[in-house]
Amino acid sequence: MAEAEYRGIRGTNFFLHDQPLLAWLKRRKAPKDAVERLTAFGELCGGKLDELIGEAHKDEKLPRLERYDRWGGRIDEIRYCPEQLDARRLVLQSEVLLPTPLWERLVKAYLVNQCGEGGVTCPLAMTDGLARLLEEHGTPEQKKRWLPLVRDPKSPTPLTGGQFVTEKQGGSVVSENETRAVAQKDGTWRLTGLKWFCSNPGELWVTTAKPEGSDTVALFLVPRLKPDGSLNDCHILRLKDLCGTRGKATAEVEYTGAYAELVGRPSHGLAILMKVVIATSRMHVAAGSLGMMRRAMLEAGAYARTRRVMGRPAAELPEVKRSLARIEALWRGAQAAFFEMIRALEDEDPVAEVLVPLLKIGISRAATEAVREAQLVFAGNGILRDFSILPRLSQDALIQEIWEGTHAVLAGHVEKALRRKDSRRAFEALVGRLPDLEGLALCEAGYAALTRSLSASGRKEAKVL
Numbered sequence: 001m002a003e004a005e006y007r008g009i010r011g012t013n014f015f016l017h018d019q020p021l022l023a024w025l026k027r028r029k030a031p032k033d034a035v036e037r038l039t040a041f042g043e044l045c046g047g048k049l050d051e052l053i054g055e056a057h058k059d060e061k062l063p064r065l066e067r068y069d070r071w072g073g074r075i076d077e078i079r080y081c082p083e084q085l086d087a088r089r090l091v092l093q094s095e096v097l098l099p100t101p102l103w104e105r106l107v108k109a110y111l112v113n114q115c116g117e118g119g120v121t122c123p124l125a126m127t128d129g130l131a132r133l134l135e136e137h138g139t140p141e142q143k144k145r146w147l148p149l150v151r152d153p154k155s156p157t158p159l160t161g162g163q164f165v166t167e168k169q170g171g172s173v174v175s176e177n178e179t180r181a182v183a184q185k186d187g188t189w190r191l192t193g194l195k196w197f198c199s200n201p202g203e204l205w206v207t208t209a210k211p212e213g214s215d216t217v218a219l220f221l222v223p224r225l226k227p228d229g230s231l232n233d234c235h236i237l238r239l240k241d242l243c244g245t246r247g248k249a250t251a252e253v254e255y256t257g258a259y260a261e262l263v264g265r266p267s268h269g270l271a272i273l274m275k276v277v278i279a280t281s282r283m284h285v286a287a288g289s290l291g292m293m294r295r296a297m298l299e300a301g302a303y304a305r306t307r308r309v310m311g312r313p314a315a316e317l318p319e320v321k322r323s324l325a326r327i328e329a330l331w332r333g334a335q336a337a338f339f340e341m342i343r344a345l346e347d348e349d350p351v352a353e354v355l356v357p358l359l360k361i362g363i364s365r366a367a368t369e370a371v372r373e374a375q376l377v378f379a380g381n382g383i384l385r386d387f388s389i390l391p392r393l394s395q396d397a398l399i400q401e402i403w404e405g406t407h408a409v410l411a412g413h414v415e416k417a418l419r420r421k422d423s424r425r426a427f428e429a430l431v432g433r434l435p436d437l438e439g440l441a442l443c444e445a446g447y448a449a450l451t452r453s454l455s456a457s458g459r460k461e462a463k464v465l
């Protein structure tokens with residue numbers, strides 16, 4: 001019998017066949033029009049978008065930096081290939097930002113990440129955080145001026161938001177930022193300093209700096225262009241040579257007296273950054289890693305059903321069955337926990353304080369494991385970049401574990417939340433409620449943080465586990 005050929009799952013609707021997701025939407029009585037939007041988005045992600053992103057990740061199509069115009073004037077522009085720009089535009093047009101409700105935005109983030117980061121989903125996370133920041137803390141003037149730009153699909157870089165916080169001396173401890181901000185008579189500010197990891201340097205970004213004479217980190221908006229239309233006083237020094245998430249550029253940016261606008265009070269900068277901007281990105285990391293897991297699971301299943309070993313489909317071998325089952329268990333557990341995180345956020349349940357950092361750790365770690373297991377199912381073909389999406393997913397999944405806070409940093413946040421009585425009680429009740437399999441990802445991820453927390457407090461065993 002002729003061997004069936006593996007073709008991958010491109011061309012399927014990423015939403016319509018996701019049974020646990022459909023059941024969850026049914027349980028929560030999701031409005032019909034939202035389900036229709038998700039159906040259309042699932043079609044887009046599984047078809048056109050996956051194709052565009054695949055094309056945009058060919059080596060010769062990756063973003064490049066154009067520093068000067070023909071007369072030697074600085075322009076500092078990132079040039080993206082048409083496929084990358086189309087992909088971003090299509091996603092932006094699919095109502096992925098506020099005022100679309102949080103649950104729908106996160107489900108869309110989950111669906112679109114099934115194409116990998118793709119140069120799309122990191123910009124999406126950061127632009128979502130920027131929109132939320134403007135909505136919650138922008139002045140009426142800032143909202144009027146910047147929100148249309150943030151939502152404009154015709155922007156030179158659709159999904160244009162960035163978050164430039166990390167500096168050369170370290171990213172985890174933001175209070176050690178060295179970038180300085182000087183207030184101007186007209187109420188604007190000028191920034192001087194160097195930001196070391198700047199993903200998606202588009203039209204507008206959120207950044208951190210210390211006002212002169214103070215040791216407090218304040219939050220600012222920096223546009224690429226000054227209000228008079230000239231290039232702002234910040235330069236892209238170089239693009240990072242990344243191993244993954246290569247469809248979006250990550251750069252080093254130097255502020256040399258850059259025009260900036262303050263957001264919120266200077267003394268509230270760090271708190272707003274963590275509660276609004278970084279918290280939004282962390283939810284996206286959980287959603288994104290979950291999407292990467294599902295893609296890995298589906299590709300591994302599709303491959304194992306077509307690949308023949310000793311005269312029968314690889315999927316029938318007990319070892320391969322075990323691998324596929326392991327990936328599915330990881331995904332189901334993580335997905336159940338993800339739904340719980342959304343519920344907690346919607347209900348303003350104190351357990352959300354634990355779940356957001358916990359799932360940033362747990363799901364991103366599980367995604368790396370799931371993608372690797374899927375690559376092992378493919379064996380040799382699992383590492384070929386032109387054979388399947390898996391090599392790209394494996395690099396993207398690793399980066400999900402790092403950006404927006406490493407596991408160690410996030411474990412500290414989980415610990416802090418667990419020290420609050422209401423969050424801890426809510427978390428204990430939640431773990432008790434979840435069936436074993438579904439709670440797996442949550443428990444595994446929580447274990448390290450809880451153990452640390454308990455050993456610090458002198459107790460030996462985690463009561464909730």
Ligand SMILES: Cc1cc2nc3c(=O)[nH]c(=O)nc-3n(C[C@H](O)[C@H](O)[C@H](O)COP(=O)(O)OP(=O)(O)OC[C@H]3O[C@@H](n4cnc5c(N)ncnc54)[C@H](O)[C@@H]3O)c2cc1C
Nearest residue numbers: 163164165166170171172197198199250403404405406408
């Ligand atoms: C592809 C990519 C894109 C990125 N894009 C951006 C971006 O757009 N904007 C931006 O601002 N940043 C960005 N980052 C930076 C990212 O957020 C940082 O890498 C991350 O926050 C960690 O900072 P660091 O790399 O300086 O590590 P460090 O802070 O130097 O950490 C070094 C080690 O110390 C550990 N550590 C640190 N603090 C603690 C603690 N309190 N307790 C225990 N252990 C600790 C860490 O876990 C790590 O193992 C990006 C990173 C990558 C990989």
